[in-house]
Amino acid sequence: MNAMISMKFQQVQAYCAEHKIQKVQAGPNQICPECAKNLVNKNNQEHQESVNKMVRELHFAGAMIPDRHKNSGFRNYNTNFAGQSNALNNCVEFSRVMIAGQKRNFIMSGKTGTGKTHLSCAVARTLLNKGIYVRYITSEDMANDIANAWKRADDSEAAAIYRFTEYDLLILDEYGLHDRHENRLQLVHKVLYSRYDAGKPTMLISNLTLAELQKDLGDRLWSRFQHDGLTLVECNWADARIGSGVGGV
Structure with missing residues (x-):
């Protein structure tokens, strides 16, 4: 010097x-x-x-977390029942292994108003804070985006599927709710297959039961979801938006 x-x-x-x-x-x-x-x-x-x-x-903006859940975290998720505690603990553990570089899938299914979206957005916020690239979207919105790709200049179905494949974690909410059109459901499944081929984990949120979800995904996709490890959480407690307001949102 x-x-x-x-x-x-x-x-x-x-x-x-x-x-x-x-x-x-x-x-x-x-x-x-x-x-x-x-x-x-x-x-x-x-x-x-x-x-x-x-x-x-930029990562937070790109994640497209709903405004209602901009501040949803693990600490402000209510755990009045054993099932809620189990769901919370599984989401925290899933976040931990993702941060550690491990890749596995996560399915959270059950009744509406049980806090599934709250917890999925808490996972997203936790991972985003660690520099992990996350995208939240409903199954319907993703299917519509891919289906309408041909209307956009320099876009295509393949390019749209690739965009949803490249995220480190895709959180796909409301699967099975408004995506019942056969062609739209096929587009959703194409993304899930593409993410499997790319070794990318997916968090799937649905009001279907696990049995209904397994049937809807089909044997091939269900098998692929389990290949790298799969966490299953069933949310069967009361709707927190109605009545006493206990639980998550």
């Missing part, structure tokens, strides 16, 4: 009170090399923090 300074800057008689070394002449200013280096490091760190914040904000 001192050799480099002596080649580029002329040392002066003044000393830095903090570092006890000679200052150098840099243009009209006399500066301490160590102070200058610390300032550069600080500026670089602040720049990197700014870049990281921008990337994080």
Whole structure:
């Protein structure tokens, strides 16, 4: 460091009170090399923090988490019943293994109003905070987006399927609710097959029972969902939106 300074800057008689070394002449200013280096490091760190914040904000925006669930997390999910605690614990564990780099699928099925969307968005927010690329979408909206790809310039069904394949985690909500048209359901299944082929995990949320879901997906997709490991959670408690308001949303 001192050799480099002596080649580029002329040392002066003044000393830095903090570092006890000679200052150098840099243009009209006399500066301490160590102070200058610390300032550069600080500026670089602040720049990197700014870049990281921008990337994080872009990832959150791209995840398309519903406004109602922008603040849904594990800590504000109510656990008044054993089933709720089990669902919460499984989602926390799923997030942990995803952060650790392990890839497995997750299916959460059961009654409406039991907190499935809340927990799935809590998973999304947890992973996004760790720099993991997540996308939340309903099965109907995804099918419509792929089906309408031909209307957009420079787009195609294959390109749309690829977009939904490239996310580190796809959270597919409301499977089996508004995607009953045979052609639209085939598009959803194409994405699930594509993600399996790419080794990408999927979180599937549905009001169907597990038996109904297995039949709807078919033997081939059901088998593929289990290949890399599958967590199954059934949510069979009361609708939290009605009556006492207990549970998740």
